[in-house]
Amino acid sequence: MKVIAFHGSPRTGGNTEILLHETLRGIDAAAHDVRLFSLNLMNIRPCQNCGGCDETGCCIIEDEMGPIYDAIRSADRIILASPIFFFGLSAQTKAMVDRCQAFWCEKYLLKKTIPEGPWGRKGLLLLVGGMKREVGVHCSETTAQAFFRTISVPHHPTLSFLGVDAKGAIREHPTALRDAAEAGEKLVAEQGYAG
Numbered sequence: 128m129k130v131i132a133f134h135g136s137p138r139t140g141g142n143t144e145i146l147l148h149e150t151l152r153g154i155d156a157a158a159h160d161v162r163l164f165s166l167n168l169m170n171i172r173p174c175q176n177c178g179g180c181d182e183t184g185c186c187i188i189e190d191e192m193g194p195i196y197d198a199i200r201s202a203d204r205i206i207l208a209s210p211i212f213f214f215g216l217s218a219q220t221k222a223m224v225d226r227c228q229a230f231w232c233e234k235y236l237l238k239k240t241i242p243e244g245p246w247g248r249k250g251l252l253l254l255v256g257g258m259k260r261e262v263g264v265h266c267s268e269t270t271a272q273a274f275f276r277t278i279s280v281p282h283h284p285t286l287s288f289l290g291v292d293a294k295g296a297i298r299e300h301p302t303a304l305r306d307a308a309e310a311g312e313k314l315v316a317e318q319g320y321a322g
């Protein structure tokens with residue numbers, strides 16, 4: 128399977144990155160084609176709402192979204208990992224998500240969904256928040272759901288951890304790392320939804 132993962136935190140070695148690495152540890156890299164995008168290190172301009180993708184489903188901005196578009200199109204499994212910032216996805220994550228407006232045009236205006244491979248298309252959302260307020264998960268989840276459906280991913284479980292603030296504090300959580308590894312294993316173990 129082709130697995131792609133988006134790391135949306137600016138904090139290197141932070142909680143989101145630790146959680147994402149545990150998830151990827153649950154995925155046998157020898158058996159699967161795994162590709163990680165560290166969004167904070169990439170040149171991704173925010174969507175300009177220029178209408179350039181309306182009639183083609185292709186974004187006209189030339190930056191590092193190019194390889195991401197290709198990767199999303201051919202992926203069997205897509206992991207979106209973000210810290211909760213101001214009750215939503217991080218800006219790094221949201222910029223990439225907004226640029227998927229090109230896929231929105233392709234799907235809803237041009238009526239073309241991304242075809243799925245033999246394993247179907249499935250997502251996984253990982254969230255970490257420093258506060259203990261569920262509203263951050265709900266807001267992030269709503270945006271992530273729009274992202275996944277737009278890129279023709281019909282199902283995605285969500286793994287969220289709240290009250291995890293200091294850098295690396297996720298390691299102290301009683302179940303987070305195990306939960307993440309298990310979510311990774313499950314992500315590639317399950318068969319496609321088409322049967």
Ligand SMILES: Cc1cc2nc3c(=O)[nH]c(=O)nc-3n(C[C@H](O)[C@H](O)[C@H](O)COP(=O)(O)O)c2cc1C
Nearest residue numbers: 136138141142143210212213214256257258291292
């Ligand atoms: C700009 C900013 C905004 C934040 N807003 C929230 C928030 O709304 N809700 C929350 O639970 N935590 C919030 N936090 C805390 C982070 O979610 C928390 O520190 C998290 O562990 C960061 O993950 P990371 O180490 O992967 O960057 C915020 C942190 C920053 C820097």
